[in-house]
Amino acid sequence: MSDIRTNALREPVEVVDYLFRRLHQLGVRSVHGLPGDYNLVALDYLPKNGLTWVGSTNELNAAYAADGYARVNGLGALITTFGVGELSALNGVAGAFSEQIPLVHIVGTPSTISQRNGMLLHHTLGNGDFNVFTNMSENISCEVAKLNNPAEIADQIDHTLRQCWLNSRPVYITLPTDRVTTKIEGDRLRTPIDLSEPANDPEREEYVVDVILRTLYAAKDPIILVDSCTIRHRVVKEVTDLINKTNIPFFMTPMGKGALDESDPRYGGIYAGSGSDPEVRKRVEDSDLILFVGALKSDFNTAGFSYRTSQLNTIHLHSRLCAVRYAEYPGVRMRGVLQRLTKKVDLSKVNTVPVSAKSRTIRAAGDSQVITHDWFWPKVSDFLRKRDIVVTETGTANFGILGTTFPPGVVALNQVLWGSIGWSVGAAQGAALASKDAKDDRRTVLFVGDGSFQLTVQELSTMLRHGLKPIIFLICNEGFTIERLIHGMEAEYNDIVPWDFKELVTVFGGSDKTARKIQIKTRSELEKLFKEDEFNKAAKLQFVEVYMPKEDAPAVLVQTAEQSAKLNSKLK
Template sequence: MGANINIRVQNLEQPMDVAEYLFRRLHQIGVRSVHGLPGDYNLIALDYLPSCGLKWVGSVNELNAAYAADGYARVKEMGALITTFGVGELSAINGVAGAFSEHIPVVHIVGCPSTISQRNGMLLHHTLGNGDFNVFANMSAQISCEVAKLTNPVEIATQIDHALRVCYIRSRPIYIMLPTDMVQAKVEGARLNTPIDLSEPDNEPESEAYVVDVVLKYLRAAKNPVILVDACAIRHRVLDEVHDLIEKTNLPVFVTPMGKGAVNEEHPTYGGVYAGAGSSPPQAQEIVESSDLILTIGALKSDFNTAGFSYRTSQLNTIDLHSDHCVVKYSTYPGVQMRGVLRQVINQISASELNVQPSPVVENEVAKNLDDSPIITQAWLWPRVGQFLQKKDIVITETGTANFGIWDTKFPSGVTALSQVLWGSIGWSVGACQGAALAAADDNSGRRTILFVGDGSFQLTAQELSTMIRLKLKPIIFVICNDGFTIERFIHGMEAEYNDISNWDFKALVDVFGGSKTAKKFAVKTKESLEQLLTDPTFNAAECLQFVELYMPKEDAPRALIMTAEASAKNNAKKD
């Protein structure tokens, strides 16, 4: 056996250790920082990171690390996470599941016991004691678009390349199981001279041409067509096509809550957020629902994304373009991907052929929502945030008031919005903020990273603040202090004990976690003091981590949250 291995290695043009090969491939794809926690089954692999141009980010726990890899991927197009077998990977599994749900490409690398230990069924720590070393990989298979068990050096390089391609193309997590005795096994390093092909396969020409013809026919015949852009347009990287289509057609364009940031909101045809009854501005609902042709791009029609399934649109008036199929009215075309269809439609259509209706004017309605009270209200805050934001900011909103409030915020151009509307794991945004801020720093982009998180949510993942401080990241963090889990209060139990939280001295955590000399802290309780902060040039410059306690009333919530919570409560109460 040993002789065969030696012959194989001698025949390699450029022998390279598996860990080095894997990490160099990650670097080629654009990853610069790898999140995770050390464990004895991954320690040797971690030694290879620096020489491969990758920075190690030791998070405070695996769940936060998974959230951070998710946030990193949303800014950099791919994130990576390393955990240890069993105890580490299971702590991360909720965060990885969220990335799967929301179409985020995260590479989850799990250091595991050696192939010899697995073959012999040894009773090792971090196992269930039953000799089954596949049980955790089987769990992760449900939330991964590819599982690669690196057990045979002959196949490993091919497995890695294939898995990374699938991760990127399908924009979902992959799971890589790396046994300790495979870390230094040899593979063909010369393969690195050929980058992984990350291009999507072209549509079958006849199928694509047919769908394009049908789409063009309906677009040209429509009396008041509109475009609706959703999350998967972002996740599957067709925003260039989206903007070219907007420029070519001048059609009114709307985004869903999960599609916030997909469209330049300063464009004259931008009409706001369409979310059924929760639309902002409200006239967006009337325009979309009265349209005789809605062209949706990357739709994810979940409950929170539709304000409690409050869409009042007909499939008979809808064309849905997706990453792996298209639906024109009631006809489905499997395997026809939206990128090719969009590009052909752009090439073949002109605005003069279309009935172009005006879009509603979208403004940050600060004055309209200003009252005489000093209290900071949800209705006033979110339009005011729109005036505070700058071009190319990265804005993270937590499940709850922030996710719904941001619907009423008109963005400057180039803003990237991060939210977890579908998976909705409370606390996600704090880890995601760390990952997003790190991605911006890795790009040397100078982009500000701004987080809005509720006090209840912040308590779940507050420790990740320490990672931000250690990495010298410079996010602006607004903790909305409104006494507990607001979204749950509005769904059920406004005064219920289970929706209450402990009153923390939140800004004191900055000092506890090591930021006393490098970060700034603020407590804001009135509109006037918030106005002063948001107009302060030093605060706007964001040259250090800035932590803001933002005090708001307990029983106040964005109008869209109240509406969606009512719909959610009704859905929860439904019986056969």
């Protein structure tokens, strides 16, 4: 950029400052990633813009952590270097795309001159193609911005960050080394990015609401079923307002767990098709009207596609469309529909049937001291506190937590759709950091299996480095239980090398002052721990080994795994 152009700017600001100030304005306070020579200069600018550099142990873990941070904070940011760094993060970013998480992936790239000349640089494929990695990320990003042209950069950044928020998906931003300190117009930083959703066409919205109301008034036993996109697209308040006004009973899916208050007397339980409590399943599938909000009907979310609900009795509300029975209304977003529906509904015409108290999870009985899943997960209900952040790993934890009743305000983090083993450890680090950045007193509680833990164990180091205090329950059951149930119960590929897991806390930098190591092998030991004031206070990182039988698993996981195995074996 010429000096004349720079002097013509009202408030010159360097590109990196513009980008980082925008992230700060959107609520980001910590940035995950790893250093590399193409992003090093940019990293120098984080502190002056109120951002903390986290620094993970590898890019995959950093992506998982940025995902977890975004789920708690509302937006997450990840910085990697060109080629080797960004590709290592790709699995984590793909998971964020699949699960609809707003994540900003910033990649430091070679200079625009190097790219234009096709120079044979390190971290390239040696073929002069500098677009190949961008092309890979394009399929797992809702927007791609190459910050090459100074005249366009400010607009690119603002547009891309807006798309990240509105679509609740990752975006990909390249920051060439010769553009980091280029001056652009900074005056527009005075105006916040507009994050408001496009309004529905009033006439179309009114029509859809009238159709829904006619269907609702004709129903004898309507229910509301809440799924993950209710959380992802931030309509929890709108759904809560509708329930509070109409008193329509509500249920949640596995991926929707934690969206609404489970202590509410109108809450009926978790619906997961054949994996549901029998009374829950009957009530949902017998309902003559299901208002299904934010549905994401994946195999693990539906216990192997085992829903038995009729489309004739279902109204679907989504972030980009609404559907009443077989009629779809594209472009009519659920937020506006829910708001208008709540405002317009005539309570005298709405029928409601209260949920049965028997639909609650019942604790397993027995005198055995062996810790089983049927006993463990209901017991966790008594341990959890209001506003806890609960992170569960793919496998036994994701399915076991369905047997736990959450206190009000609990935030549940899971990765049921993408299901990348090891995700939860990084995600717990990011979630705990987001809570720390918000200066609240939330506990972060992680439930992870020993097999999964071995993939991403290094994030213990990052947790300790930043003074985070999660409570980590490591389920020790000798390997990959979910894989055993799908195929190969005794196969050695589902086994793991046994580690002295709790000692890893020391290996990765923990001390008696910063961490506590606990081993639990009996029910009485666990019950005692759950009642302990020091443990519940969570004043330091606490690592708990919980031993369970190798072949034991939550019933819903067994059923889902059986369905998955059948799908895998089907012939064309």
